[in-house]
Amino acid sequence: MTQQLDRPLRVVFVCTQNKLRSPTAEAVFRDVPEWQVVSAGTDKRAETPLTRDLLEWADVAVCMQKQHRDWIRSKLKGALPDDRILILGIPDDYEFMDADLVLLLNKLVPSRLEKVKPKEDQA
Structure with a gap:
């Protein structure tokens, strides 16, 4: 295993409105010590617009x-290299903290992020 930087992996979960899917992901993974998570949306009216x-x-x-x-x-x-933009393939069919969405996130996200390392900060 390669040496990681001495900081958590910074993860931004992205959906459209930042009201259901990405905030659920943020809530589910908020307490993972190795990750620092936030969520945002691509729509200009999103709760937290992606910048x-x-x-x-x-x-x-x-x-x-x-x-x-x-x-x-x-x-x-x-703003971020293509190999650092992952797609889960989760449609907009879930409510906030929907049990099926939580299960799906727990199934998909850890395996997708296990190989991603923190990028070195630019000086």
């Missing part, structure tokens, strides 16, 4: 759907 600053802070963006990755590539190009 270039937030992506530049993050080590990885975990998108609920392909459209969110495509939005990042289009609107915030270069």
Whole structure:
């Protein structure tokens, strides 16, 4: 195993409105000691709109759907390398903290993030 930086992995969970899926992911993984998590949305009316600053802070963006990755590539190009933008493939079919959504997140997210390491901070 390679040596990691002495800080948690910074993860931003992304959906459209930042009201249901990404805030659920943030709540589910908030207490994982190895991760520092936030959530944001791609819509301009999102609870917390996704910004270039937030992506530049993050080590990885975990998108609920392909459209969110495509939005990042289009609107915030270069803020985060493509290999650090992951897609879960979770449709907008769940309420906040829906038990099925929580199960799905617990199944998908840890395995997707286990190989992602914190990026080295720019001086």
